[in-house]
Amino acid sequence: MSFEIFTEEDRQKERELLTSYDLDVRFFDKLGFKIKQIVPERNCFRLETNKGFYCLKKMNLSDEDIYIMQELTMHLNKNGFMNTFEIVQQSNNEILVPYEGNQYYLTKWMDGRESDALNLLDIKAAIEALAKFHRHSEGFESKLNTGHRKLYGSWKQGFSQKLAEIKAAKKAMLVGGKGKKNTEIITHYLESCEKAAVQALKLLDKSSYNGLNARDEGRKGFIHHDYGLHNILHTFDNETFIGGLESFAFDVRMHDLGYFLFRLMRKKGWELDRVFDMIGYYDEIYKLEKEDYEALAAYFNFPHDYKQFYRLYYIEDKEVEDLEELEKIDMESEYSQIKKDFLIKFERYSELL
Amino acid sequence: MSGTYTRIKRHEVVELVESEYGLKVISMHESDKGILIYTDCGIKVLKKAKRDEAKIQFAAFAYEYLIEQGFCNMSRINKTQSGSYTINYNNSKYIIQDYARGKIMEIKTPEAAAKAAEALALLHKAGESFIPPQGSHARVDWGKWMDKFKANSINIRKYSKNLQNKKDLSRFDKLYAKHAEGYYEKMFNAYLIMRNFGYLEKVQQSMKQNQLIHSEYRRHSLLLNDKGEVFVTNLENCAYDIREADIATLLESFTGKNKAELAAAALKAYSAIIKLDRRSIKVIQAFVLQPKRFYKVIERYYGRKKNFTETELVNKLERAIKKEARKAAVLEVLEDYRTL
Numbered sequence: 001m002s003f004e005i006f007t008e009e010d011r012q013k014e015r016e017l018l019t020s021y022d023l024d025v026r027f028f029d030k031l032g033f034k035i036k037q038i039v040p041e042r043n044c045f046r047l048e049t050n051k052g053f054y055c056l057k058k059m060n061l062s063d064e065d066i067y068i069m070q071e072l073t074m075h076l077n078k079n080g081f082m083n084t085f086e087i088v089q090q091s092n093n094e095i096l097v098p099y100e101g102n103q104y105y106l107t108k109w110m111d112g113r114e115s116d117a118l119n120l121l122d123i124k125a126a127i128e129a130l131a132k133f134h135r136h137s138e139g140f141e142s143k144l145n146t147g148h149r150k151l152y153g154s155w156k157q158g159f160s161q162k163l164a165e166i167k168a169a170k171k172a173m174l175v176g177g178k179g180k181k182n183t184e185i186i187t188h189y190l191e192s193c194e195k196a197a198v199q200a201l202k203l204l205d206k207s208s209y210n211g212l213n214a215r216d217e218g219r220k221g222f223i224h225h226d227y228g229l230h231n232i233l234h235t236f237d238n239e240t241f242i243g244g245l246e247s248f249a250f251d252v253r254m255h256d257l258g259y260f261l262f263r264l265m266r267k268k269g270w271e272l273d274r275v276f277d278m279i280g281y282y283d284e285i286y287k288l289e290k291e292d293y294e295a296l297a298a299y300f301n302f303p304h305d306y307k308q309f310y311r312l313y314y315i316e317d318k319e320v321e322d323l324e325e326l327e328k329i330d331m332e333s334e335y336s337q338i339k340k341d342f343l344i345k346f347e348r349y350s351e352l353l
Numbered sequence: 354m355s356g357t358y359t360r361i362k363r364h365e366v367v368e369l370v371e372s373e374y375g376l377k378v379i380s381m382h383e384s385d386k387g388i389l390i391y392t393d394c395g396i397k398v399l400k401k402a403k404r405d406e407a408k409i410q411f412a413a414f415a416y417e418y419l420i421e422q423g424f425c426n427m428s429r430i431n432k433t434q435s436g437s438y439t440i441n442y443n444n445s446k447y448i449i450q451d452y453a454r455g456k457i458m459e460i461k462t463p464e465a466a467a468k469a470a471e472a473l474a475l476l477h478k479a480g481e482s483f484i485p486p487q488g489s490h491a492r493v494d495w496g497k498w499m500d501k502f503k504a505n506s507i508n509i510r511k512y513s514k515n516l517q518n519k520k521d522l523s524r525f526d527k528l529y530a531k532h533a534e535g536y537y538e539k540m541f542n543a544y545l546i547m548r549n550f551g552y553l554e555k556v557q558q559s560m561k562q563n564q565l566i567h568s569e570y571r572r573h574s575l576l577l578n579d580k581g582e583v584f585v586t587n588l589e590n591c592a593y594d595i596r597e598a599d600i601a602t603l604l605e606s607f608t609g610k611n612k613a614e615l616a617a618a619a620l621k622a623y624s625a626i627i628k629l630d631r632r633s634i635k636v637i638q639a640f641v642l643q644p645k646r647f648y649k650v651i652e653r654y655y656g657r658k659k660n661f662t663e664t665e666l667v668n669k670l671e672r673a674i675k676k677e678a679r680k681a682a683v684l685e686v687l688e689d690y691r692t693l
Contacts, residue, residue, distance in 0.1 A: 122495075
């Protein structure tokens with residue numbers, strides 16, 4: 001399993017994914033439902049049946065992973081965290097439904113709304129839910145093999161690997177990007193990414209990253225590993241549910257918090273006060289220590305979004321036309337200056353703790 | 354059919370309505386509200402729906418809910434015999450509503466303004482604790498305005514900055530440059546008011562109450578029926594949000610020289626049913642203050658979408674600037690309201 005790939009939401013991928021579903025009457029007969037309506041929703045289908053609403057997903061995990069996922073959900077429930085999506089057991093006590101060479105599974109459908117980046121109350125609820133999720137994940141033990149999902153201590157390797165990719169991308173741009181409109185900006189951007197990646201690695205070396213890993217591994221918790229707004233649902237009775245557990249991993253909990261905040265700030269701007277507010281929401285439920293802040297400082301420094309522009313511009317041969325996105329890669333822009341300032345201040349803060 | 358509904362064939366619609374709704378169609382003709390269908394169960398209006406089915410379902414349930422809660426002066430969306438709220442025709446979705454007899458409400462007197470505001474307060478009361486049905490798609494605007502105003506103010510500054518490097522300024526650029534700073538201040542002040550006067554508390558309260566609002570509560574959405582009662586239409590864009598957003602929309606829609614008088618009467622009438630505290634007034638002030646129309650036009654010119662003609666947008670910008678200036682009287686009332 002790869003360390004992590006930073007990608008923006010990709011609706012095209014979702015559409016392609018949904019077309020690969022082999023849905024026909026015989027399949028639904030097998031589920032034992034009378035189907036009233038089937039509606040595509042993000043990366044699944046919403047089924048309205050005579051027995052209620054369900055979410056149908058095609059398995060893109062190994063059999064073992066889905067059973068681990070079920071164990072994770074049950075573990076969270078046992079510890080008092082009920083706000084995940086329950087996987088439905090079939091009449092034969094199985095959770096997977098094989099059909100035409102594929103495996104499918106159902107979860108109970110939850111009605112609600114996706115988290116809104118503009119609504120600070122949604123963000124607060126999402127962060128609090130994450131802290132609870134982490135706290136209640138502790139003490140997890142599986143009968144199955146979870147080794148392939150263990151990522152403790154892998155940040156350095158992951159960062160280094162990506163640094164090599166950035167260097168290669170920079171070289172490729174110098175050769176193949178000649179004559180294109182934004183080549184200069186993107187090359188300059190990749191140079192700054194390289195510097196940022198080196199800095200992130202330095203911060204990681206300087207930090208108590210090893211100690212942090214030992215601490216979190218000792219707690220036997222797990223992380224979500226794709227904790228973005230798209231996986232958070234707010235119901236109309238003001239509960240916050242966490243979906244998309246398929247990406248679960250065993251890693252330091254700061255991965256989830258860093259991933260969530262990085263994406264959010266990229267969207268909304270790098271504001272130190274707001275980030276401290278958000279970290280504060282987490283901290284109130286699940287205390288953070290100095291090494292957590294150090295890891296976050298390293299995580300924020302790394303240019304997780306480098307691939308997005310490079311892929312668009314060089315591999316897909318498309319110009320970056322969006323003015324807002326152009327601002328993010330222009331090192332002279334206000335956005336970049338504010339981000340730079342934020343990183344320096346956050347780093348200082350983590351050192352002073 | 355002519356006008357908006359040119360592609361509709363009369364005999365096909367008759368067949369569709371009769372089979373889907375079990376109605377007997379007597380005659381039909383096009384009006385500015387849609388296609389009027391005279392049936393054995395009264396007059397119906399057939400409208401093309403711009404939204405997807407899940408969103409229409411949300412609006413349809415909102416109508417049902419409000420009527421159930423005692424706010425009866427509105428036309429519910431009719432259900433087909435199979436239980437759906439839409440019918441498909443020519444790859445488009447259509448809805449049918451009961452026809453409401455009445456004329457568009459003229460709000461020229463304080464009494465009329467009070468009447469419209471009272472109706473809004475009653476609608477808000479009825480719209481509390483609304484839980485949408487499973488499978489519907491709720492429009493949710495909770496909590497987004499404060500950050501939106503801030504982002505918009507940053508964009509106004511950014512566009513001004515970009516103009517400094519531009520050599521040949523267009524007519525639009527020049528008009529924009531002349532007003533940009535003033536509107537930046539308005540937008541940023543709207544953000545500051547929201548931040549400092551408890552916008553988020555209002556949102557939290559609204560989220561707890563599951564408060565449904567109309568979203569387009571202006572005089573064009575209001576009819577005066579034969580009994581002289583306010584009849585509310587255009588609820589299709591209803592959303593979850595704070596009540597203050599609707600009040601601001603109503604106040605902004607007042608025209609004429611006595612706007613201040615109308616606004617004061619409306620606030621008083623609303624407050625008699627649902628108390629407006631100082632924070633509510635400040636939040637309404639922020640909504641009115643933000644130069645929505647101005648921003649919409651400049652965003653089209655300088656923003657992502659580039660499908661426009663220069664002259665058209667210059668005209669729109671001029672109109673927007675005039676309309677923004679007309680808000681001053683309402684803003685004064687809101688500023689003084691604390692002392693009332």
